[in-house]
Amino acid sequence: MLDGIIFGGMINMEEPTRPQDLSGISYTSIHRSAGSHRIASFLRQHGFDIEVVDFAPSWQFEEFQELIRSRMTPTMKFVGLGATFHMNTETLWRCFTWLKETYPDVLLVSGSTDFYNLHLIPVDYLVVGYGELAILKILEGTAKYTEEVIDKEGNKRRTVHALKEYPAYPMRNLSIDYEKRDFPQPFESVTMETSRGCRFKCAFCTWPILGVKDDHTRCSNDFRDNLMRNYDNYGIQRYSIADETFNDYSEKIIKYADVVESLPFKPNFVVDISEQTYCIPDLRILNILRACGLMGIFMELNHFIVRVLLLSVREWILIRLSKRFWILKITSLSIMVFIVELLD
Ligand code: B12
Numbered sequence: 017m018l019d020g021i022i023f024g025g026m027i028n029m030e031e032p033t034r035p036q037d038l039s040g041i042s043y044t045s046i047h048r049s050a051g052s053h054r055i056a057s058f059l060r061q062h063g064f065d066i067e068v069v070d071f072a073p074s075w076q077f078e079e080f081q082e083l084i085r086s087r088m089t090p091t092m093k094f095v096g097l098g099a100t101f102h103m104n105t106e107t108l109w110r111c112f113t114w115l116k117e118t119y120p121d122v123l124l125v126s127g128s129t130d131f132y133n134l135h136l137i138p139v140d141y142l143v144v145g146y147g148e149l150a151i152l153k154i155l156e157g158t159a160k161y162t163e164e165v166i167d168k169e170g171n172k173r174r175t176v177h178a179l180k181e182y183p184a185y186p187m188r189n190l191s192i193d194y195e196k197r198d199f200p201q202p203f204e205s206v207t208m209e210t211s212r213g214c215r216f217k218c219a220f221c222t223w224p225i226l227g228v229k230d231d232h233t234r235c236s237n238d239f240r241d242n243l244m245r246n247y248d249n250y251g252i253q254r255y256s257i258a259d260e261t262f263n264d265y266s267e268k269i270i271k272y273a274d275v276v277e278s279l280p281f282k283p284n285f286v287v288d289i290s291e292q293t294y295c296i297p298d299l300r301i302l303n304i305l306r307a308c309g310l311m312g313i314f315m316e317l318n319h320f321i322v323r324v325l326l327l328s329v330r331e332w333i334l335i336r337l338s339k340r341f342w343i344l345k346i347t348s349l350s351i352m353v354f355i356v357e358l359l360d
Pocket residue numbers: 022026027028045047050051052054055096097098099100101102125126127128129130133143145146147148151184206207209222223256257258259260288314347349350352
């Protein structure tokens with residue numbers, strides 16, 4: 017019997033939430049939600065039956081109602097909503113308003129890295145930060161929360177600050193387990209976590225887990241088993257690595273490269289790379305990254321001109337080393353460099 021449903025979706029948009037808010041334009045980027053799947057995987061390990069419903073921002077209000085009616089049972093404990101980016105859409109606001117009115121006894125819980133990603137969606141608890149331990153406390157009814165103001169009218173939302181109250185890091189098991197009811201497809205690129213925390217402490221960085229000295233990586237077997245399960249059951253080989261900085265120290269990437277080399281298939285990864293260990297191009301590290309099955313790099317350089325200058329030197333050297341093709345995308349906040357490797 018189903019204990020919970022978690023809606024998930026990755027979106028970055030400017031659609032207004034409530035009827036009283038101004039209308040706007042929406043820019044969507046929809047993807048499976050790693051956070052919702054991760055929370056579901058963790059709860060299943062604790063004996064709960066949880067279904068994840070992806071691409072939440074694509075569901076129409078009537079479709080949402082139909083789905084909820086088809087799933088609602090007396091055992092249903094909660095309905096969740098997770099987001100990677102800003103996802104306060106009007107449709108989700110209507111869906112969750114209707115849910116509370118129709119099923120007042122079912123707990124509503126949302127979660128994201130940032131308060132403002134989902135603060136306007138009406139739920140009983142909003143979890144901010146890695147939420148595995150927080151959701152257990154919420155389901156037990158013992159979670160510590162604060163009442164945070166969500167709008168200029170002074171409305172409030174019960175908010176569980178998970179990073180402070182229930183830190184879920186480091187975690188040796190970070191598996192995201194898909195199920196047949198998720199309909200995973202072999203062509204998909206899905207998220208895989210390799211650690212929570214970064215060894216560096218850049219002055220401009222807003223990430224909350226910085227300057228870590230100890231090992232925050234996941235265990236090799238957990239990483240390997242997750243890759244094998246996804247390949248054996250669904251043919252999945254493509255991954256977006258969710259690690260704030262994949263290359264913060266070499267032992268870590270060697271550990272993952274060893275796993276990748278031992279696999280009976282070759283997965284492909286896209287990772288976030290810090291230029292701090294990359295600015296002196298190190299052929300050994302480049303080769304290890306290659307052994308990891310690296311297909312592309314996201315490099316966030318922020319607005320420091322010195323970093324851009326460093327980039328030009330690196331760019332020249334890297335093109336010479338590995339025939340890489342570079343695309344520069346300039347945003348208001350940062351310069352993100354996508355390196356698309358041209359496979360030999
Ligand atoms: C992967 C990633 C990307 C990928 C996403 C693609 C993909 N395939 O998923 C790419 C490279 C495209 C990307 C781009 C950008 N990104 Co990015 N990205 C990340 C990264 C590294 C990992 C996200 C992830 O999947 N984590 C793993 C999952 C398991 O964690 P999670 O989603 O946080 O889920 C946990 C909690 O949030 C909570 N939770 C989530 N859902 C639910 C549901 C319930 C019910 C509960 C209880 C709890 C809960 O519990 C979960 C498990 O612990 C994060 C940083 C990070 N280390 O997390 C930045 C991050 C999300 N990105 C960020 C930013 C700013 C961007 C860009 C805007 C950068 C730019 N300037 O262009 C763009 C925007 C893209 C867009 N859509 O327009 C910021 C967002 C800040 C914010 N205010 O929300 C982050 C947090 C980085 C940072 N240092 O601040 N990004």
